Amino acid sequence: MSPTIKDVAKKAGVSIATVSLVIQNHARITTATKTKVLKAIKELNYHPSRSAKGLVTKTTGNIGFILTDDHFLQTEPFYTKIFLGTEFGTRGTNYYVLLATIARDFNSKDELPRFILERSVDGIIIAGKATPDFIERIELLDIPIVFIDYYPTSGNFFTVLIDNINGGIIATKHLVDLGHKEIGFIGGDLPHPSIYDRFAGYKQALEAGGIKFNKKNCVIDEDDPSRPNGYSAAKKLFAQNKKITAIFACNDAMAIGAMQYCTDNKIKIPNDVSLIGFDDVEADIFLNPPLTTIKVPKFELGTEAIHLIENVIKNKSYHNKKKILVPVELIIRNSTRELK
Amino acid sequence: MSPTIKDVAKKAGVSIATVSLVIQNHARITTATKTKVLKAIKELNYHPSRSAKGLVTKTTGNIGFILTDDHFLQTEPFYTKIFLGTEFGTRGTNYYVLLATIARDFNSKDELPRFILERSVDGIIIAGKATPDFIERIELLDIPIVFIDYYPTSGNFFTVLIDNINGGIIATKHLVDLGHKEIGFIGGDLPHPSIYDRFAGYKQALEAGGIKFNKKNCVIDEDDPSRPNGYSAAKKLFAQNKKITAIFACNDAMAIGAMQYCTDNKIKIPNDVSLIGFDDVEADIFLNPPLTTIKVPKFELGTEAIHLIENVIKNKSYHNKKKILVPVELIIRNSTRELK
DNA sequence: AGATTTAGGTTAAACGTTTAACTAACTCTA
DNA sequence: TAGAGTTAGTTAAACGTTTAACCTAAATCT
Incomplete structure (x- = not known):
């Protein structure tokens, strides 16, 4: 059986209340008794019972x-x-x-x-x-x-x-810095604050780079930022504007879907279009080519x-x-x- | 405050012991009082306190x-x-x-x-x-x-x-059924029972297929079944026997490493050599080509x-x-x- | 010097369950 | 019909903590 507070008290020659106070290192206890109690605790390898504590403090831990x-x-x-x-x-x-x-x-x-x-x-x-x-x-x-x-x-x-806003900015800025002008954005579940903010970052970075925001370059009506929706979003995007040279996908799942679409349609990445995702998901490095992305420290x-x-x-x-x-x-x- | 067993007892007009017994549906209680108590429990939305229970039963849940x-x-x-x-x-x-x-x-x-x-x-x-x-x-x-x-x-x-034994068997049998004779095995951490058994399955299936086990076809000295070790194991395997036409890797990680080795050395999968893994890990479908494997229901x-x-x-x-x-x-x- | 405050600890109640021991009311059986 | 069993429920102790209230001796004040 595990030792209880009583065992500690007896060993240290104090009351159980004192032991309890020591554990919570209450100010009322002198260092002398404190060390005495602590020693007993260590020697007995005592650990308070979470149940008993929980019962009185009404916490669960x-x-x-x-x-x-x-x-x-x-x-x-x-x-x-x-x-x-x-x-x-x-x-x-x-x-x-x-x-x-x-x-x-x-x-x-x-x-x-x-x-x-x-x-x-x-x-x-x-x-x-x-x-x-x-x-x-x-x-x-x-x-x-x-x-x-x-x-x-x-x-x-x-x-x-x-x-996310900053993530959207640096992702887009990366594309702008590489000389791209026709930069597409594909997203899903736009009402989600994370996605919304990434999109906002995209717009901000565009403006900062002197590029006019163009609705034709955006596909934001997918309901979920999933792989299949990335595929169909890419399809829509190219249908809306065939001059797209870079795509910022709101997350890696959609980026992977978009990459698949490109592969299926002989659009070379990154030769024909550059693609950047968001999240830094594990599959990224296995992709062909490995995906440039924004790393989220999960x-x-x-x-x-x-x-x-x-x-x-x-x-x-x-x-x-x-x-x-x-x-x-x-x-x-x-x-x-x-x-x- | 959450209701306690007392509240339930009062509401149902019984003692707290009875409530406790009902909860554990003890045989001593009649269905009449049981339903009465159960009704009170439901009405109060009562849930026993895990702490109190733990204190007396010395369990934690x-x-x-x-x-x-x-x-x-x-x-x-x-x-x-x-x-x-x-x-x-x-x-x-x-x-x-x-x-x-x-x-x-x-x-x-x-x-x-x-x-x-x-x-x-x-x-x-x-x-x-x-x-x-x-x-x-x-x-x-x-x-x-x-x-x-x-x-x-x-x-x-x-x-x-x-x-694992059966997994090793069906993986190897798959290769045998495809007509392969020179079937390599690469593994790491052989003392681990799982790896050991996969290897055992490999040997059994070989024998069942009338193929003589050949040490030259095995690389089993890696200390870990990891991706980099898969790479080096594949290298060693081909050095030992260049006529290998199929490889059974003890897990997908090693298979992925082996695949990388093949890619780096212009060995086409599956044209030049067939490759099968074990585990059915998520990256498998992203590989090029997607990896045949043994699925373990994690x-x-x-x-x-x-x-x-x-x-x-x-x-x-x-x-x-x-x-x-x-x-x-x-x-x-x-x-x-x-x-x- | 006597009264008051402070410091450092102790006592005992309370938390919400479970369960062994008990009890009262029935039901058999001879 | 008395005594023994059985059934269905109750009583009360115990689990191991925390903490408000209390106590005592020493320190401080007037």
Whole structure:
């Protein structure tokens, strides 16, 4: 049987209250007794019982991580990496993270994840999108929430975001710097803040480069930024303007779809058109040619989210830094080249 | 505040003990009072406090999932998928799964994962390899353990395994059926049971096909079944026997490395040599040509492990089915073809 | 010097369950 | 019809913490 606080108290010759106070390093304890107790703790290899502590403090030590289930089906483990980042972020803290998925189209009939119903978490991290229906239900419970790579436009939420605007800018600027003028943009799910911002960055960089924004160079009506939609978006784009020499895809999945379209239609990348994606997904280096892209530090998004939610839990009236912006980086590979 | 068992008891007009017994559906309770209590539970939306329950039963409701940290660095999320499978497996159970990683070279100086030290798990699932040092330390704690895709050769452990022997057989048989005679095998980390068994399957299928096993056709001295080692193994293999017309790589990572070697040396796949891998990793379909391989159901490995450990925890003297074998499947793509 | 404050610790109640031991009301059986 | 069994529920202790309230001795003040 594991040692309890009583064993420690007896060994150190103090009351259990003192042991408890030492653990929380309360100011009332002298360093003398503190070291005495700490010694006993070490010798017994004592670890407080999370259950007992939880029972009185009404905390669980768990953080829930919620993902829509379609990420399981996607080939790219984008959010899975973020999850791994949260796991890493909990080292040095006293938290564990529990994973759950919800339906992509979560609605009022669906059950909330088990750990929420059972109140087994002290806070929740929501990665990617979640339906308003879901967010509403969670908010009623008034559990601290942190979003990653998404946030409901109504309300002021704690969020860890990718610096999408800047990403859009440097991606587009890269193309402009290479001498391209007819630069296309293909995107899906434009209402999603991330996609929207990438598009905004595209427009800003165009303007900064003295290139007039042209609706003909954009295909933004796909409902999802997926591979097949990248394929069809590329098709539409070339139909709209056959003089396109460069494409900025709102993410790598669409870029891969677009690349496939080009291959199928004898459009050489990067000789005929340059292509840049966004995310820096693992498949990129296997592509032919390897894809130039904007790297999103997925792991870091997770660790940042943990730090943030820790603060929110600790200090419910935590106000500074509601939004944390994680920087991105241009990764030049072989799918873009100077316009001759 | 969440309702407690007292609230339910009051509402249903019974004692809290009765409520508790109803929840565990104990035989002593009549259906009449049972429905009465159940109704109160539903109306109050009552969920028992895991902490309180844990305090008295000395259980936590958590299962630990342990992975060596090098899987984070690998590009292929093989074990991550298995982890996702365990998460899925816990639906309908009362367990949560906690993830932790340990150093690949875990030794006596390293600390055990936090959830083990703090006794926050009722059982542990170990995926892939773990050092003897680690396993020894865990065993002392006498926490139920289930291995996935690995098991220490000494001792009789609960394990969920890939049917590697059969996988090795059908992979090799596929090559034999295509008319190949000079079939190479490249592998790394041969002591690992999974790799060892794939190699065993290779030999069995060769024999069954009336082909004599030839050491010259094998490169099995790489220490890791990684991509770069696949590259060098392919190099060695062709140096040993230039008449090779087909290669069975012990996993997709090595197959990818081998494919790279072939590309670099103008060896056409599948025209000059057929290549088959093992695992069915996501990159496979992006390769040129897409890789024929043996599919291992990663997700299912996870769910099976949860079912197994649940039984082990419930019934410490659980004896039947110490080892569960999960079947594999041949996936024919374009990297193998009939020998003309 | 006596009163008051402070420092450093202890006591005991409370958190929400489970479960062994108990009880009251029936039902048999001889 | 008395006694033994059975059935269905209750009582109360226990689990291992935290923390408000309390205590005592020493330090500080007037």
